[in-house]
Each structure stands twice: as structure tokens, then as C-alpha cells.
Amino acid sequence: MKKLGLIFVILMLVFLYAPIIVLVVYSFNDSPTRAVWGGFSIRWYIELFHDKSILDALYVTVSIALIATVASTIVGTLAAIGMHSMKPGMQSLYVNVTNLPMLTPDIVTGISLMVLFIFAKFPRGYWTMLLAHITFDAPYVIFSVLPRLRRMNKHLYEAALDLGSTPGRAMRQVILPEIMPGVVTGALLAFTMSLDDFVISYFTSVRSANLSMLIYSMTRRKVPPTINALSAIMFTVVLALLLIINRRDARQAA
Amino acid sequence: MKRSWFAFPYGLWMLLFTIVPIVIIVYYAFTIDGSFSLDNFRLFFSPDIIGILLFSLWLAFLCTLICLALGYPVALFLAKTAMKRSAMLVVLFIIPMWMNFLLRTYAWMSLLEDTGLINRLLEWVGVGRVKLMYTENAVLFGLVYNFLPFMIFPIYSVLKRSDILLEEAASDLGANTLNVFTRVTLPLSLPGVVSGISMVFMPAVTTFVIPRLLGGGMFMMFGDLIESQFLTTGDWNFGSALSLVMMALILVSLGILNKTGTSANGEEGALW
Numbered sequence: 001m002k003k004l005g006l007i008f009v010i011l012m013l014v015f016l017y018a019p020i021i022v023l024v025v026y027s028f029n030d031s032p033t034r035a036v037w038g039g040f041s042i043r044w045y046i047e048l049f050h051d052k053s054i055l056d057a058l059y060v061t062v063s064i065a066l067i068a069t070v071a072s073t074i075v076g077t078l079a080a081i082g083m084h085s086m087k088p089g090m091q092s093l094y095v096n097v098t099n100l101p102m103l104t105p106d107i108v109t110g111i112s113l114m115v116l117f118i119f120a121k122f123p124r125g126y127w128t129m130l131l132a133h134i135t136f137d138a139p140y141v142i143f144s145v146l147p148r149l150r151r152m153n154k155h156l157y158e159a160a161l162d163l164g165s166t167p168g169r170a171m172r173q174v175i176l177p178e179i180m181p182g183v184v185t186g187a188l189l190a191f192t193m194s195l196d197d198f199v200i201s202y203f204t205s206v207r208s209a210n211l212s213m214l215i216y217s218m219t220r221r222k223v224p225p226t227i228n229a230l231s232a233i234m235f236t237v238v239l240a241l242l243l244i245i246n247r248r249d250a251r252q253a254a
Numbered sequence: 255m256k257r258s259w260f261a262f263p264y265g266l267w268m269l270l271f272t273i274v275p276i277v278i279i280v281y282y283a284f285t286i287d288g289s290f291s292l293d294n295f296r297l298f299f300s301p302d303i304i305g306i307l308l309f310s311l312w313l314a315f316l317c318t319l320i321c322l323a324l325g326y327p328v329a330l331f332l333a334k335t336a337m338k339r340s341a342m343l344v345v346l347f348i349i350p351m352w353m354n355f356l357l358r359t360y361a362w363m364s365l366l367e368d369t370g371l372i373n374r375l376l377e378w379v380g381v382g383r384v385k386l387m388y389t390e391n392a393v394l395f396g397l398v399y400n401f402l403p404f405m406i407f408p409i410y411s412v413l414k415r416s417d418i419l420l421e422e423a424a425s426d427l428g429a430n431t432l433n434v435f436t437r438v439t440l441p442l443s444l445p446g447v448v449s450g451i452s453m454v455f456m457p458a459v460t461t462f463v464i465p466r467l468l469g470g471g472m473f474m475m476f477g478d479l480i481e482s483q484f485l486t487t488g489d490w491n492f493g494s495a496l497s498l499v500m501m502a503l504i505l506v507s508l509g510i511l512n513k514t515g516t517s518a519n520g521e522e523g524a525l526w
Contacts, residue, residue: 009328009332009343012402013347019358034364034370081260082259084257086258097265106457111497212354238349
């Protein structure tokens with residue numbers, strides 16, 4: 001029974017990894033068509049770094065993910081602290097509003113924002129994409145920070161005030177350290193969501209493309225082999241990120 | 255209670271970028287040329303459109319079913335294996351999920367196409383070429399491939415947390431392996447199954463990219479239909495009505511799912 005289970009799990013892993021491995025292998029194929037193997041070469045990697053559209057898209061993706069993460073982490077953390085001290089009715093209103101973008105299908109979120117920007121005669125591009133990313137990132141931060149606040153001993157803050165601390169100092173030295181793990185988790189989630197987003201970016205930007213949008217437009221036309229090299233690099237980056245996060249978790253657990 | 259104003263910038267932000275856009279969509283859905291009308295919804299009930307909706311629901315249902323059939327055994331195995339190895343296995347299942355889903359879909363395109371690896375393998379074996387790309391099955395395949403991890407993880411995390419002593423107690427009290435599974439393990443894992451179903455079904459029913467790429471635009475799904483109303487046809491009114499229908503669909507099915515299982519999604523489901 002155990003053996004059967006292991007075989008099944010291995011089969012599933014083959015299913016999940018087969019296409020990725022094939023892409024990585026093809027990225028070293030010298031021939032431009034996938035039909036023939038032209039020998040080992042790294043020419044697609046070299047071409048990749050000379051392709052202006054790919055480098056531009058990389059810049060858009062990373063810069064938007066970074067700015068959106070910082071902005072949504074600040075706004076979201078403040079919002080969570082504010083929501084935590086609200087009266088129950090008001091708080092549940094805020095929680096519901098925060099739930100809204102998480103329950104709305106991406107395509108509807110993207111379209112409604114697109115309609116807003118067109119309605120407001122705001123040209124769609126880099127900045128509108130950034131606004132959209134902050135909007136869908138913030139709820140992830142809030143839902144990571146809020147549980148931390150709820151679990152926190154609320155007398156700690158009062159004790160700090162009783163012992164003569166100013167509210168600002170109590171916030172920085174008592175509340176912030178307590179909720180920090182939630183803030184970091186929220187920021188990581190926001191960063192990943194932003195990095196990976198296609199649908200919302202697709203609707204909220206026309207002139208600036210992130211990597212997902214570029215890949216989409218590439219797959220609609222004739223696919224250049226550089227995309228294989230790009231996949232291989234992105235896969236390696238993800239692998240490295242996961243290993244770092246895993247190690248960080250392991251160290252925290254120890 | 256003074257700190258509540260900290261949430262004010264966020265509240266303003268969400269009003270502007272979440273509430274107002276939805277209000278605009280509602281406005282468009284109920285008007286034609288600026289005057290009130292229900293024609294957009296009447297159009298929705300035409301056989302063509304209902305057909306597309308049913309096709310999307312059917313495909314998403316099949317995808318969810320297959321994901322459950324493949325994902326449950328994996329989750330069970332991962333949760334029941336000895337600590338050290340299972341942690342590594344879990345990471346192995348997470349990695350593909352972190353890869354851009356367009357790249358994952360593109361990867362299958364290169365395997366399924368007429369001159370792709372699978373067809374060449376079939377030719378080599380002597381079966382000959384089979385048309386794999388741009389079929390309904392290719393779309394279904396792509397959906398399963400993309401969303402399978404979303405089924406595995408909720409079930410895995412629930413099984414992992416559940417008390418192993420309950421299962422031992424059941425077998426000590428004379429239940430056989432099958433009975434332990436159907437009477438103890440399965441009911442315990444139900445919240446995970448429910449949240450897995452919602453995490454697979456929702457994106458599967460709303461996607462427009464996967465059918466576009468693997469189906470070659472031959473199979474219109476509900477997401478495609480909405481996208482084309484806004485970007486190709488330019489009929490915002492009808493597109494808005496369809497968007498509202500989709501939102502209602504999602505909210506209703508989430509409501510049903512939350513009723514059937516104890517709510518397992520929400521704050522922690524967001525992690526995956």
C-alpha cells in the first residue's frame with residue numbers, strides 16, 4: 001500500500017515537472033525549432049539579454065512588485081492596526097470590503113479597474129498597473145497582520161503607557177515587534193502575487209507590459225526560443241527564493 | 255479607540271479602487287446608452303450564452319473532479335509519511351506552483367503540439383500522430399495541470415493537523431483500514447476538501463488564458479466571453495452584466511461550499 005502510494009506520488013511529480021524539464025532542456029538547444037536537436041548552446045540566453053522588450057518587461061515586473069509590496073505593506077499594516085481598534089460593526093464592514101477583492105474573480109477585478117481608468121480618462125500604463133497591484137496586494141497584508149493583532153495581549157500596550165511610554169513609542173516598541181512576523185508574511189505574499197499576476201495587469205495596462213503579459217503576447221504569435229531560456233531562469237530564481245524562505249523558516253523554528 | 259483612523263487611508267483607497275469600479279460595472283450592466291434597461295441580462299439568457307456558461311461549468315467541474323481524484327491520494331500520502339522526507343516532498347509539490355502559470359501552460363503547448371515531444375514519441379512507438387492541441391481535452395488538461403496543487407495543499411494541511419490518535423483509536427476498536435478511512439480520516443479532511451474544491455473550481459470557471467492558449471480560441475469559456483466583450487466587441491454593457499453574473503455565481507457557490515463544510519478557506523487559505 002505504501003509502495004503504491006509512493007509510485008503514485010512520483011507519477012504526479014513527473015506530471016508536474018515534465019513540461020518544466022522539457023523547457024529547460026530546449027533552452028540549451030542550438031536549433032531555433034523544437035523539432036530538431038541542434039546541439040548544446042547558450043545562444044538563447046545571450047539573445048535573451050539583448051532583447052530589449054524582455055529586459056523592459058523584467059524591469060516593469062520587478063519595479064512594480066517592489067513598489068506595490070512596500071506601499072501595500074505600509075497601508076495594509078496601518079489599516080490592520082486601525083481595524084483592530086475599531087468598534088465591531090465598523091470593523092466587520094472593513095473586513096468585508098477587504099474580502100471583496102479576494103472573492104472577486106481576477107478578471108472582474110481587472111475589468112472593473114480598467115473601466116474606472118477609462119471612465120476617469122486616466123491613460124492605462126505603468127502607473128495604473130501599479131495602482132491595481134497595490135489594491136489587490138493590500139488585503140493579503142491585512143489578513144496576515146490582523147490575526148497577529150488578535151492573538152496579541154492587549155494589556156502589553158497599556159502597560160507600556162502606564163510605565164510612561166508615549167503612544168508612538170509603545171507602537172514602535174511593543175506592537176510592531178509583536179506583529180512583525182505577520183507583516184513579513186504579508187509582504188512576501190504581496191510580492192509573489194504581484195510578480196505572478198497576469199490577468200489584472202493585462203486589463204489595467206496597455207503601454208507597459210510585465211513579463212506575464214509579454215509571455216502571453218509571445219505565445220499568441222510565433223514563439224521565439226528565448227522564451228525557453230527565460231523560463232529556465234525564472235524557474236531557477238523561484239527555486240532559489242523557495243530555498244531561502246525554507247531555510248528562514250527552519251531557522252525560525254529552531 | 256483613537257487608532258482607528260489608521261485605517262482611513264486604506265478605506266479611502268478601497269472605496270476608490272474597489273467599490274467605485276464595481277458601482278460603475280453595476281451601472282453599465284443595468285443601462286443601454288445611459289438609460290435603464292434589463293436587455294443585457296435578457297441577452298445573457300439566449301441559448302448561445304447559456305451554452306457557453308454550461309460548457310465552462312462542465313469543464314470546471316470535470317477539472318475539479320480530476321484534481322480531487324489525483325490530489326487527495328497525494329495529500330494523504332504526504333500527510334502520512336514520516337516527517338523528514340515528507341517536508342521535502344511537500345516543497346517539491348510547491349515549486350511548480352510558484353512558476354508563472356503562463357509559462358507552465360506554454361510548456362504544455364510545446365509538448366502537445368503536432369510536432370511536439372508526445373506526438374514524436376507516439377510516432378516512434380508506431381501509433382502515429384494524434385491531434386492533441388486545440389482540443390477540449392487539451393484545455394481540460396491545462397486546467398488540471400495548473401490547479402492541481404490548489405487541491406493538494408488545503409487537504410494536506412487539514413490532514414496534517416488532524417489527530418492521528420483518532421485513527422489509531424478507531425483501528426484499536428476494531429475498524430478495518432477501509433472503515434478507518436471512510437469513518438475517521440475522510441470526515442476529518444472534509445474542510446480541506448471543501449476549500450480545495452473552491453480553490454480549484456473558482457479559477458477554473460473564470461479563466462480565459464488557458465482555453466485561449468490550449469484551445470486556440472476554438473472553445474469559448476465564460477471568462478473568454480467577458481474578456482472579448484470588453485476588448486474585442488466593445489460592448490461594455492453586456493460585458494458588465496456577464497461580470498455581475500459571474501460574481502453572483504462565485505458568491506453563491508462559495509456560500510454553498512461554506513455551508514457544507516466548516517469554513518476552512520479565508521484567512522489561512524490565502525497562504526496557498
